[in-house]
Amino acid sequence: MDWKKLLNGARRKDIHGTEDQKIGTATANGRIEIERDYDRILFATPTRRLADKTQVFPLDINDSVRTRLTHSHEVANLARGIGVRLSFELKEEIFGGNVNDIVVEREVPALLAAIGLVHDLGNPPFGHQGEVAIQNWFKENKKMVFGDSPEDYIQDFLRFDGNSQTFRLVTKLQILNDDFGLNLTYATLASMLKYPHSSISKSDAKIWKKHGFFLSEKSIVDDVWDKVGLKEGVRHPMTYIMEACDDIAYSVLDAEDIVKKGLASFYDLVNFLESKVTEVKDNDNNDKVKIISELIDNIKTKNEEFKKAKLSPAELNDMSMQMFRVYAIASLVNSVVNTFKNRVNEFISLDCKHKDLVSISDGGLLCKSLKEFDYSWGYKHKSVLKLELEGHNYINSLMDMLWVGIHGRLKNEHKSNTPFGKYAYQKISENYRRVFENPENKMQIIYREAQLLTDAISGMTDSYLITLHDELRALYHNVDS
Structure with missing residues (x-):
């Protein structure tokens, strides 16, 4: 690997965007490009939503117990600290003499802080049980949703994963007026790929227990790997550091929370x-x-x-x-x-x-x-198990109701155009609906429908999901399921 390519500060919009979309560095204000990535992630709305997403324990009246947001800031802090040590104390041992054109003292700490902050951004509500609930809903409704679709084509949903959703969120869903998401640098996009393969990859299944991107973002990942000199199955070196900081944070700090809660x-x-x-x-x-x-x-x-x-x-x-x-x-x-x-x-x-x-x-x-x-x-502990059960039930029930508003909409079919279906559809984020409806979206309709459903659920906070569930449930009892 070449550190110059691994720390590639170019952005996809600058290479693939139109002239009008290329905004250059007019707003850099002394920051290098990778430093700007951290700021873009920090100020993004999905980052703030992490404050209302469960880390392990139900959202607690004791605000010293961690949420997804505090966990993410702690991982970012640990990662930045290691980055400082690597680029200042150990610069020669780690980077050698092949970094004359890059400022590792600024780029490496900023890169590690950015991927530490973003690493859980796509996780659904109610902790990892939220992922399981989404997977189970698709397994239970496989025939209804996918019909006779090939098994490979639907693995993104049967094996839904928050890591892949994170990559989708920053590259597609968090949009302004184009299709480049937060338009992060190639270095950040490459190093945030914790699992460097798709849901249908067979070659690395024994090494990586999860997948890092969906089929809908495969072309973006291929472009990223090309620009930084990586390939399927090979992690960015900084990814190992970020993952280690995640392991340190939740192993140590969850123990602290367990004691704080009196368990x-x-x-x-x-x-x-x-x-x-x-x-x-x-x-x-x-x-x-x-x-x-x-x-x-x-x-x-x-x-x-x-x-x-x-x-x-x-x-x-x-x-x-x-x-x-x-x-x-x-x-x-x-x-x-x-x-x-x-x-x-x-x-x-x-x-x-x-x-x-x-x-x-x-x-x-x-x-x-x-x-x-x-x-x-x-x-x-019973409080965690209760949360997992409640979260599973809320997510499955809400997916049932949102599906009424999504399925058949692009063809003006089914119950998506009933009063309830129209209302449920409007409750989904406008950004997500815009991506779903975009005529340039080349994924099959059946895939797009399933993906809008996962986008909607994953983007919700714990409390908003419960509130929306209760609101729609009060209206849904009159709908013929």
Whole structure:
């Protein structure tokens, strides 16, 4: 790989747009192009909607518990920090002497911050259960929606994924007056592709558990890969860093949220980690066990210091967890930076087949252990399970009702032109409807209908989805289904 191409600051509109669409850099105001990407994402409406989307726990009256927005800002912050270390402290080791024409000290931190902020933008309401609910609706209504369509053509929906929706959102749906979305740089578009293959790719299915783009955006992805020197099945090196920051953020910070919500205590977490140290004795994991042991020693020392201050039990728990967060993140970030530095030649190879960065780092066992704690003490809690069930039911029911407004509309058929169908259709975002109705959209009508439905659901916040569901349900009971 060539870092100059990987950090390509050109935009698709500048290459493929008309002369009227090419706006140049008149509004750059001293910013380089990749820095402008972060700003475009930050000020985009879908980013603000993340404040009303569940991360793990139901939206809480305790506003210190994280939403999708706070999670995204935390991932962006961790990613930017690693980018600063890579481009300042480790510039020669990472980038060598082949970066004279690019300012890595500005471009790399900005790029990592941008893809950290955008990485969950396409996720539907109600956490990952929202993805499952969408998948299940299409599986249950497969014959009604797709008829005898080829299996490959409908995998985007049977295996619907928020990562692919994110790429679609920034390249197609968040539009002003053209078809270029937020018109992000090639570098940002390439590095935000967490899973570098489509829903029908067979060659990389064993490596990547999900897909990164829909068939409707394949031509854009091909253009992006061409401009940055990548290909199907090969990640941008910075993608590994962003994914590692996502792993660090949710493994550490979900544990903090679990304790803040009173589902476990600081001592429960310490005991859990100590059991992992006892459990893993083989020599191959000495370094990985050492990181956990050092973390335990540090946070227990701080806990003893806080006890001397005569804090209340709640304050002691809270202060101890804050120090856990500080030490845990520092340990994991250092292990990720060191691993990327030591194996950079593997990550910039077109033959790189690493699944992720964290698992091959010394922090891999700590991150895995924290995820196990989060699952056992948090994700299986009744409040989370209730949210998942409610979200699943709300999404499936609303998809039933919106389908009445979507199906057959382009052919003036079915119930889409009934009073209820017309009203339901108008409740869908105007941007999404414009893309759906665009005569230049070359996807088959049946695909476009299914995609408008997923666009609509994914773009909603938790509370708006519930409100719209209840509004339409009150009108839907008189409609012959």
